[in-house]
Amino acid sequence: MEKLKVGRASLTWLNGGVTHMDGGAMFGVVPKPLWSKKYPVNENNQIELRTDPILLEVDGKKMLVDSGIGNDKMSDKQKRNFGVWEESSILRCLDSLNIKPEEIDALLMTHMHFDHACGMTRWEGDELVPTFPNATIYTSKVEWNEMRHPNMRSKNTYWQANWEAVEGKVHTFERSLDVLPGLKMMHTSGHSHGHSIITFEDGDDVFIHMADLMPTHAHQNPLWALAYDDYPVTSVHEKKKWMEYGYQRRAWYVFYHDAVYRALKFDEEGQVLDKLKEKEHHYQ
Template identity: 80%
Template structure:
């Protein structure tokens, strides 16, 4: 596991599983000769996307950023289609650092697509129960509404198995929420209508988690939106806003999906000035 400190915040990446999604869908209208120079692609035109929650510890609070893909939440066809080569090891990761799922105070859900939300629940015999029973689950009210009442398109990614058992733990917000001093969740829309990002400021120390507005470092170009985005024009404008914000502050950008980098820092020109790479990880399935 990788760790880093940014001001008062301590970040630890937990192994939440891995998917392999179609590269064309992940880069939308961008031609493959361009995006394939920036991110590895296999012979099935798939790119590796980690689904690794970030354990965020601030002022004595223990929070997770998103929840991973969980365990035994997909059938064999889904695993094949989504390229799931590894399921979640979040509980084992927590155990390695002396914590239990019961020790998590909050889960900060940027959005509730299956590859972020499957880890919210787990099987206990024949029943789905909360994975983090003592945690408050934060998400935007727009996202929570669609999670429970998906439309004909979004029902493929908003699954009842990921919300029914935890609905009593969910706390929603409209536009923004300060979870801890300097740590905010901000509703952006774009990737999904209820999509949110995270920002943290502690003096000159800043990080931004763009979630699926910039799922990997290869999506840094503000015009490179996903075909999966429900509102791609909104994604472009929000990405431009928050990339400018981060560039001006030499912010760290931290990733949930990136298979190469955990975090990157850019200068005002958008050039990389510091990096934290991911260690090699052996799949557990």
């Protein structure tokens, strides 16, 4: 498990599973000869996308950034279509760190698409129960409303199995939420209408989790929006704003989906200053 220290925050990447999604969809209108130079693609035109939550420890609190692909939530057909070659082993990762699921204080849910939200619940016999029974779940009010009342398009990604068992644990916010001093969630819209990013500042030490506004390092260009985005023009403007902010602060950008890097730090010109590479995964 890769680790990163940013000020008083400790970040540890857990193994939350993997998907393999169509590269053209992940890079929208960007031609394949351009994006394929920046991110590996297989013979089926799929790119590997980890679904690895970040264990975030700040001021004695233990939080997870998103929840992984979960276990036993998908049919064989869904696993094939979404390229789920490996399901979650988050609980094993936590156990190796001597952390019990009951010790997780919060889930910081950037959005509730299935590849981020499946890990919020688990099977206990024939019943779905909260995976982290004492955790408060933070997400934007817009996202939570759409999760429970999806439209014709979004019903394919907002699953009742991922929210019904945790309904009483969800705490929503409008524009932003101060989770802890220096740690914020900010509603951006874009990828989904309720999509949020996470920022942390401790003096000169900063990290930004752009979630699916910038799912991989290859999406650094603000114009490279996903075909999956509900509001791509919003994604472009929000990404531009937060990339400029992060460049000025020499922030770490930390990733949930990237199969190459866990985190990157850029200078004021957007050039890489430092990097944390991901170790090779061996699918189960």
